[in-house]
Amino acid sequence: MKKKRDSVLGMAFFGPALVLLIIFLFLPMILTLIFSFTDFFALNPGLTHFTGLDNFFQIFKDEDFRKAFINTVCFVVIIVPLQGLGSLGLALLVNKVSHCKRYFKVAFFLPVVMSLAVVSTLWVQIYSPEGILNSVLSNFGIPAQPFINSASQALPSIAVMSAWQGVGYQMIIFLGGLQAINPALYEAADMDHATAWQKFKDITLPELKPLCIFVFITITIGAFRMLVQPMVMTGGGPSHSTYTMVYDIYETGTVNWEIGLASTMAIVFAVFVMILTVIQTVATRDKEEGNVNKKTKKK
Amino acid sequence: MKKLLIAVLLPVIMAILLPGCQGKRPEPGSVAGYDEGEQYLSIWVHSIEDTDEGRCYRESVDNFNEKYNGKYFADIEFIPRNDSGGGYSDKINASVMSGDLPDVLTVDGPNIAAYAANGIIQPLAELEEDEKGEYLQSIIEQGTYNNQLYALGAMESSVGLYYNKDILKEAGIEVPDAGHPWTRTEFLDILEKLKPVMEEKNGYALDMTFPTGEATIYYYAPFFWADGGDFVDETGLVAEGIFNSEKNAGTVGYFKTLLDKGYMSKVPIDHLFESGRAAFKFDGAWEVNTIYNSYPDINLGVAPYVTGDSWSGERYTPTGSWAYAASSKTDNIEGATELVKWMSGVESGLLLWEKAKNFPSTYKAFEAIDTFQTDENYSMLYKQLSDYGHPRPKTPVYPQVSTSFQQVLENCVLSGAEPEAELGKSIERINAKLKRYKVQ
Numbered sequence: 001m002k003k004k005r006d007s008v009l010g011m012a013f014f015g016p017a018l019v020l021l022i023i024f025l026f027l028p029m030i031l032t033l034i035f036s037f038t039d040f041f042a043l044n045p046g047l048t049h050f051t052g053l054d055n056f057f058q059i060f061k062d063e064d065f066r067k068a069f070i071n072t073v074c075f076v077v078i079i080v081p082l083q084g085l086g087s088l089g090l091a092l093l094v095n096k097v098s099h100c101k102r103y104f105k106v107a108f109f110l111p112v113v114m115s116l117a118v119v120s121t122l123w124v125q126i127y128s129p130e131g132i133l134n135s136v137l138s139n140f141g142i143p144a145q146p147f148i149n150s151a152s153q154a155l156p157s158i159a160v161m162s163a164w165q166g167v168g169y170q171m172i173i174f175l176g177g178l179q180a181i182n183p184a185l186y187e188a189a190d191m192d193h194a195t196a197w198q199k200f201k202d203i204t205l206p207e208l209k210p211l212c213i214f215v216f217i218t219i220t221i222g223a224f225r226m227l228v229q230p231m232v233m234t235g236g237g238p239s240h241s242t243y244t245m246v247y248d249i250y251e252t253g254t255v256n257w258e259i260g261l262a263s264t265m266a267i268v269f270a271v272f273v274m275i276l277t278v279i280q281t282v283a284t285r286d287k288e289e290g291n292v293n294k295k296t297k298k299k
Numbered sequence: 300m301k302k303l304l305i306a307v308l309l310p311v312i313m314a315i316l317l318p319g320c321q322g323k324r325p326e327p328g329s330v331a332g333y334d335e336g337e338q339y340l341s342i343w344v345h346s347i348e349d350t351d352e353g354r355c356y357r358e359s360v361d362n363f364n365e366k367y368n369g370k371y372f373a374d375i376e377f378i379p380r381n382d383s384g385g386g387y388s389d390k391i392n393a394s395v396m397s398g399d400l401p402d403v404l405t406v407d408g409p410n411i412a413a414y415a416a417n418g419i420i421q422p423l424a425e426l427e428e429d430e431k432g433e434y435l436q437s438i439i440e441q442g443t444y445n446n447q448l449y450a451l452g453a454m455e456s457s458v459g460l461y462y463n464k465d466i467l468k469e470a471g472i473e474v475p476d477a478g479h480p481w482t483r484t485e486f487l488d489i490l491e492k493l494k495p496v497m498e499e500k501n502g503y504a505l506d507m508t509f510p511t512g513e514a515t516i517y518y519y520a521p522f523f524w525a526d527g528g529d530f531v532d533e534t535g536l537v538a539e540g541i542f543n544s545e546k547n548a549g550t551v552g553y554f555k556t557l558l559d560k561g562y563m564s565k566v567p568i569d570h571l572f573e574s575g576r577a578a579f580k581f582d583g584a585w586e587v588n589t590i591y592n593s594y595p596d597i598n599l600g601v602a603p604y605v606t607g608d609s610w611s612g613e614r615y616t617p618t619g620s621w622a623y624a625a626s627s628k629t630d631n632i633e634g635a636t637e638l639v640k641w642m643s644g645v646e647s648g649l650l651l652w653e654k655a656k657n658f659p660s661t662y663k664a665f666e667a668i669d670t671f672q673t674d675e676n677y678s679m680l681y682k683q684l685s686d687y688g689h690p691r692p693k694t695p696v697y698p699q700v701s702t703s704f705q706q707v708l709e710n711c712v713l714s715g716a717e718p719e720a721e722l723g724k725s726i727e728r729i730n731a732k733l734k735r736y737k738v739q
Contacts, residue, residue: 039735041417041735042392042395042396043392043395043413043414043417043419044395044417044418045395045396058731063724064728128568128569129564129566129567129568130568130569146565146566149565149566149567150566151714234511235510235511235512236511237511237709238709238713238714239706239709239710239713239714239716240706251702254388254389254392255698255702256698256699256732257392257413257698
């Protein structure tokens with residue numbers, strides 16, 4: 001009887017969330033999968049045909065999609081180490097300082113709570129040809145850089161800005177991890193006259209490893225979803241150098257009304273990110289196990 | 300367990316789905332002002348109510364209801380639209396699927412062809428010749444697809460070739476009248492003359508950029524039209540040989556010359572013209588109001604838009620803005636047409652000018668506004684619109700044409716790609732999108 005009452009109560013709590021999830025998450029996911037095999041056109045849904053794998057062939061032939069794919073991967077390759085190592089470095093520094101610790105924590109975290117659109121608009125000014133960054137550079141005798149107005153510099157410029165915006169979040173996670181490390185480990189290392197680097201390499205890093213995996217995966221997935229920055233700062237240009245996959249999906253679906261094609265892109269994108277995440281998880285897990293084995297061997 | 304699940308889920312699903320079933324027409328009396336015997340007309344606009352533009356739409360609808368009291372009742376709904384065009388168009392797309400379109404809706408000028416070709420809007424009821432004659436020719440052309448009038452502009456717009464009077468005076472350059480614009484070769488000579496003057500001011504002769512989105516084709520398409528080029532044929536279904544014509548490749552090359560000769564900056568510099576560091580700028584008609592209010596130190600003039608070397612008076616200057624159309628779902632096309640006529644008519648146009656400084660779409664409204672007779676800049680823009688206004692390409696694949704145009708200019712001028720190759724790549728993409736309409 002109690003069991004039944006519990007399950008009713010559980011359902012009452014879980015039910016509304018389940019309904020919302022079904023309507024706004026699972027149903028759209030299934031529909032996207034179905035649409036990806038059709039030529040669904042938003043302005044004329046009545047004329048939808050099943051087109052098999054046509055869309056998949058079409059998007060891989062499409063130069064814009066390939067470019068968007070490469071841009072996205074490049075962005076991920078730049079931002080993951082930048083933001084990941086940056087947040088770890090900041091966390092170590094903030095953890096070390098004895099004064100104004102709270103100030104630094106807040107200061108580095110502040111950009112995270114700001115809207116990405118606002119941050120992007122702000123950085124458009126910073127990166128502008130006569131903006132603050134070029135003024136600073138000119139003081140060091142460096143000629144003015146085009147930054148987001150150049151096909152070669154736009155993507156790295158956006159990556160730096162995005163890392164600056166997001167780094168505080170991962171810093172807080174690492175900071176939590178650092179503070180949870182048992183101080184006795186460091187005391188023991190001190191007794192063995194370990195250097196700072198040895199302590200970092202043999203205590204801090206292994207202790208933070210589970211967090212590192214989490215941080216790197218979240219940064220990777222977040223980076224793949226990049227849309228707001230190029231939309232606000234460059235419109236995907238110059239010469240499509242900041243056109244990302246999500247931007248392509250958005251434009252194909254809403255501007256060109258090709259819901260079928262956009263769904264195919266979304267499916268390919270989701271599968272790609274999923275595969276990458278699995279690889280990342282497996283690779284880091286293997287290493288972890290490898291390390292454990294190495295340690296046991298050493299012992 | 301199954302029963303339990305249903306018992307819990309059913310009320311929630313009902314609660315979510317029921318509000319979605321409100322597409323039915325309201326009963327008389329259920330909406331303030333809607334009385335027994337009146338025909339109900341719903342209208343959607345692409346704006347929020349709490350803006351100058353939004354308030355104008357509200358007032359125009361109120362005036363319509365007052366004028367047609369006892370016959371029609373128009374019920375306006377405001378649907379915000381974001382900068383990249385989402386929001387409002389998403390709502391239209393969703394309503395096309397659910398069949399919940401209103402009687403009248405606003406459509407962006409270049410999208411009229413796509414909406415008409417896909418049966419989202421229907422031709423308006425027949426307009427008398429004198430009724431049609433009230434509208435600027437560009438408004439009628441923009442709203443016509445397959446020889447049928449689908450939409451009437453809520454407002455009109457144009458792009459001006461703005462110049463800094465003080466700088467041109469300093470360089471000893473005379474500006475021609477509207478009937479004798481500079482040809483593009485003459486314009487190169489003018490820019491050459493201005494180059495040393497502007498270098499002294501740490502600026503450029505021309506403030507020109509190729510922004511993504513709609514602006515690039517809107518600003519610079521006249522260079523192509525005025526030189527005998529175009530983008531699609533009359534049916535809007537053929538781009539091959541037109542978009543990628545030799546003429547167009549030549550015009551792209553002309554833009555390249557502007558950069559190569561150092562008349563414009565390769566990277567966009569904010570407020571170059573507004574800070575007195577550029578002699579010329581192409582921009583929307585709103586620029587006049589911006590300069591008057593925010594940069595009073597700039598001595599602004601509007602020159603006639605540059606034309607082609609072999610131009611002989613054809614229409615070529617930019618036009619087009621949001622328009623009202625009757626949706627295909629309305630069964631009251633007479634009433635919807637009356638509402639479209641009212642919302643785009645003289646009184647509504649005067650309101651929009653007064654409150655939001657948007658150009659009206661009728662000759663009468665332009666003539667009733669003093670500014671267009673007394674202010675030389677505004678009168679030049681009006682003259683340009685009425686005498687030389689040309690609609691943007693009328694094709695159901697307009698978004699692809701517009702995007703390709705911007706990419707071609709950006710890639711060729713700023714990144715040094717070959718015009719023929721870039722135009723060729725674009726034509727493949729445009730053709731891919733056109734396929735859908737050729738099958739029909």
